[in-house]
Amino acid sequence: MPRTPLLLLPGLLCDERLWRDQLAGLADLAEPVVADVTLDDSLGAMAERALAAMDAAGAPRFAMAGLSMGGYAAFEVMRRAPGRVERLALLDTSARPDTPDQARQRRGLISLTRSGRFRGVTPRLLPRLLHPANLGGPLAEEVMAMAERVGRDAFLRQQAAILGRPDSRADLGAIAVPALVAVGEADAMTSPELAREIAAGIPGAVLREVPGCGHLPPMEAPEAVTAMLRDWLGWPARA
Secondary structure, eight states: OOOEEEEEEOOTTOOGGGGHHHHHHTTTTEEEEEOOOSSOSSHHHHHHHHHHHHHHTTOSSEEEEEETHHHHHHHHHHHHOGGGEEEEEEESOOSSOOOHHHHHHHHHHHHHHHTTOGGGHHHHHHHHHSOGGGTTSHHHHHHHHHHHHHOHHHHHHHHHHHHTOOOOGGGGGGOOSOEEEEEETTOSSSOHHHHHHHHHHSTTOEEEEETTOSSOHHHHSHHHHHHHHHHHHTSOOOO
């Protein structure tokens, strides 16, 4: 049985480690490509780079999963090349642009980074990224190490891209592929309410809340997320 080409879009300050367990757990069903979302300062450029990666992989059509900022990039891919996406999974993301308060906070983190205190960014964000049960342990150390690998310059580019993102709510009704919307039950960054809004807007979308997780379920509950994505990859295509 042929494997499904699968585009995986990481979130802010995330690299391939975000999807490590899914890369292994889906290997018999999918041919995954993890997009590089560290090089561009706009979602449009991220989407074009991701599409080029799928071209290079010989995948004219593919399944696509994005988490957080990766979800914002996934919306942009859907706007630019909807006919190429066979199915869509949106994890811990939002269809909304930043509120004024969120934009102020984001600019504050940008200022902190530009002042030479990039190492202070992740400890500030960590309580909003992970479930309280996962703070202070090895998983928290892995998240911080991942952020250090992504680095200061990529962080600044990513924040610029996020600040410039459009409101995607008006586009939800046009999504006509099998869609999974998932969120950590304790996500303090993109709340379950925002996931419910996305699922309500996409015709036929399925909503899943992941117990014991904050904003990073692929790392916090890898077996549950892998099982969920395996199920999603088997859903019948839309007529």
